[in-house]
Amino acid sequence: MSHDAALGVPAHSGPAGPAATGPAATGTAPTGEPPAPRRRRPPSAPYLLLVPAVVALLAGLAYPVGKQVVMSVQKYGLEQQFGQPPEFVGLDNFVRIFTDDALWAVVARSVVFCMVNALLTVVVGLALALLMRAVTTPVRLTLQVCLLLAWAMPMVAGVTVFKWLFDYRTGVVNWLLVKVGFDGMAGYSWLSQPMTFFFVATMIIVWMSVPFVALSLYAGLTSVPEEVLEAARIDGASGRQQLWHILLPMVRPVLSIVLLLQIIWDLRVFAQIRLLQDAGAPVSETNLLGNFIYELGMSRQDFGGAAAVSIFVLALTVLLSWPYVRSLMKEDA
Amino acid sequence: MSAIAPARPSQGKARDLATRKHAPRANRRRVRAVALGALGILAALIWVFPVYWMVLSAFTPAAYLRATTPQFLPLHATTTNFSRVLEGGDFATALKMSTAITLLTVLAVLVFAFLGALAISRWKFRGRTSFVLAVLFIQMLPAEGLFIAQYKMLSSVHLLDSVIGVTVLYTAAVIPFTIWMLRGFVAGVPAELEEAAMVDGLSRTQAFLRITFPLLAPGLVASGVYAFLQAWNEFTVALVALPSQSSQTLPLWLRNFLSASANRGVDWGQVMAASTLIAIPVIIFFLFVQGRMTSGLVSGAVKG
Numbered sequence: 001m002s003h004d005a006a007l008g009v010p011a012h013s014g015p016a017g018p019a020a021t022g023p024a025a026t027g028t029a030p031t032g033e034p035p036a037p038r039r040r041r042p043p044s045a046p047y048l049l050l051v052p053a054v055v056a057l058l059a060g061l062a063y064p065v066g067k068q069v070v071m072s073v074q075k076y077g078l079e080q081q082f083g084q085p086p087e088f089v090g091l092d093n094f095v096r097i098f099t100d101d102a103l104w105a106v107v108a109r110s111v112v113f114c115m116v117n118a119l120l121t122v123v124v125g126l127a128l129a130l131l132m133r134a135v136t137t138p139v140r141l142t143l144q145v146c147l148l149l150a151w152a153m154p155m156v157a158g159v160t161v162f163k164w165l166f167d168y169r170t171g172v173v174n175w176l177l178v179k180v181g182f183d184g185m186a187g188y189s190w191l192s193q194p195m196t197f198f199f200v201a202t203m204i205i206v207w208m209s210v211p212f213v214a215l216s217l218y219a220g221l222t223s224v225p226e227e228v229l230e231a232a233r234i235d236g237a238s239g240r241q242q243l244w245h246i247l248l249p250m251v252r253p254v255l256s257i258v259l260l261l262q263i264i265w266d267l268r269v270f271a272q273i274r275l276l277q278d279a280g281a282p283v284s285e286t287n288l289l290g291n292f293i294y295e296l297g298m299s300r301q302d303f304g305g306a307a308a309v310s311i312f313v314l315a316l317t318v319l320l321s322w323p324y325v326r327s328l329m330k331e332d333a
Numbered sequence: 334m335s336a337i338a339p340a341r342p343s344q345g346k347a348r349d350l351a352t353r354k355h356a357p358r359a360n361r362r363r364v365r366a367v368a369l370g371a372l373g374i375l376a377a378l379i380w381v382f383p384v385y386w387m388v389l390s391a392f393t394p395a396a397y398l399r400a401t402t403p404q405f406l407p408l409h410a411t412t413t414n415f416s417r418v419l420e421g422g423d424f425a426t427a428l429k430m431s432t433a434i435t436l437l438t439v440l441a442v443l444v445f446a447f448l449g450a451l452a453i454s455r456w457k458f459r460g461r462t463s464f465v466l467a468v469l470f471i472q473m474l475p476a477e478g479l480f481i482a483q484y485k486m487l488s489s490v491h492l493l494d495s496v497i498g499v500t501v502l503y504t505a506a507v508i509p510f511t512i513w514m515l516r517g518f519v520a521g522v523p524a525e526l527e528e529a530a531m532v533d534g535l536s537r538t539q540a541f542l543r544i545t546f547p548l549l550a551p552g553l554v555a556s557g558v559y560a561f562l563q564a565w566n567e568f569t570v571a572l573v574a575l576p577s578q579s580s581q582t583l584p585l586w587l588r589n590f591l592s593a594s595a596n597r598g599v600d601w602g603q604v605m606a607a608s609t610l611i612a613i614p615v616i617i618f619f620l621f622v623q624g625r626m627t628s629g630l631v632s633g634a635v636k637g
Contacts, residue, residue, distance in 0.1 A: 143374075164605065
């Protein structure tokens with residue numbers, strides 16, 4: 001039913017009773033009343049409007065999800081590459097993949113990478129948000145513009161610039177390190193050792209993700225009413241006390257959503273790693289989950305195994321997304 | 334008036350007294366303010382440096398980029414790098430591919446998502462909550478968990494390396510967030526406005542087209558730019574859906590450009606010129622929508 005209830009009736013959020021007496025007014029949307037039947041507009045309209053979007057979602061996402069489930073219980077071996085239809089093998093793919101230590105090494109690496117990146121991003125983002133509150137307007141605007149520029153960079157261009165910055169021969173980073181006294185860093189190849197490879201990957205991801213976190217948290221911090229802080233100051237609260245007992249508790253909802261989003265996003269890191277691997281990194285020691293799936297499917301043509309790992313990743317994402325989706329649904333009520 | 338005016342000087346005097354009494358503390362506060370300001374500028378420099386370095390290197394001749402000491406200022410600016418990149422020819426092909434995919438995606442997303450947003454924000458219907466819930470979950474599904482199946486799907490209908498195949502995948506990936514974003518805009522236009530226009534004699538369709546639609550324009554622009562950015566920047570899905578060299582989008586082209594350059598010792602000036610060419614339209618468009626994106630992603634948290 002339409003939102004157009006309660007024409008000029010101030011009790012917009014009240015029960016449907018008074019509004020329903022108006023000629024054009026039926027259910028009041030904000031209260032979530034069940035729809036009353038309505039003659040002028042056929043109830044099929046919303047369904048018709050949804051058809052194009054639903055068709056697109058079915059074709060681009062729902063069908064692949066279904067296909068993936070089917071693929072995960074099929075065998076794709078050498079015969080299938082020569083045109084044989086895949087044969088049903090039950091849960092063999094899952095058993096084969098999940099009893100393989102290689103997968104668990106990738107899972108552990110992905111989880112550690114995700115947690116380190118998400119926490120680092122949120123901590124740095126929060127620090128920058130608090131900094132923006134504390135500095136003068138020109139400094140704050142400068143910082144905001146710079147963060148926006150970094151945020152706007154296309155991912156592939158960003159990774160490419162970092163490869164240039166960390167280039168072993170003429171990169172700025174090695175030049176700077178030698179300049180401040182680390183002579184051993186001359187010609188150091190960051191991307192060929194797993195440890196330093198992930199250090200560079202973390203730098204890229206934190207650099208790319210912090211702007212969103214910092215600006216969101218800053219928006220959250222500015223919505224804390226000034227009177228509350230004023231009252232705390234009058235009562236003698238120090239800056240630190242204001243931070244811990246007023247500011248942080250009041251931005252906690254934003255903080256937890258942002259952390260959750262970072263965890264979900266950092267768990268699916270694929271392209272940055274793939275692009276960094278081009279520079280000659282040991283692939284099997286630097287793969288994260290997405291890269292593992294890509295290698296299984298595209299390089300080894302093991303579509304059944306790749307589908308099995310993909311389903312694991314999707315299930316993990318849905319599980320992690322639940323609190324976020326619930327918070328968005330609250331807004332929709 | 335007269336009651337307020339004399340109050341001001343006395344307040345000022347009180348403040349003067351207070352600052353004089355706490356002079357050391359005020360000093361310490363000033364030092365702290367300067368330190369924080371310096372920290373803010375340092376953070377700004379760190380975040381903007383890669384962007385600056387990309388553009389600067391793009392305009393720097395190769396000889397200076399190979400020097401052992403980097404040049405931090407544009408003292409020898411040249412456009413040679415750009416002309417070399419554009420001479421290659423592959424750029425034009427990739428630009429055409431990216432443009433076709435991006436335009437089709439934006440168009441499809443705008444129409445489909447607008448109709449969907451209209452449905453969920455102007456009607457209460459059976460299945461509405463489940464639909465919204467499904468949309469919100471779908472937008473979280475990672476491409477990395479689906480691209481093998483999407484690859485198999487496209488290959489089974491012979492749509493690998495085609496504009497249509499990628500467009501279908503992009504449209505599906507972008508629609509959920511745009512429906513969610515537009516829903517806010519549609520709900521923000523009070524239906525009372527339409528009703529009032531109808532009281533004045535317009536039909537429902539006329540009222541919608543003349544009153545509601547113009548008010549939704551900012552929302553449509555924001556959604557369109559969002560879809561543009563997603564399609565223009567996308568790498569992962571394109572990597573599997575466009576396997577052949579002749580059908581690359583710009584992000585794939587940039588990756589191959591770097592790999593090809595690596596064979597003969599990377600010419601970073603050209604690579605950075607290539608990156609700059611891709612990044613500039615994105616940065617311009619991005620600045621239009623960023624406010625909407627921040628608030629859209631965390632609005633549930635702010636309200637709850």
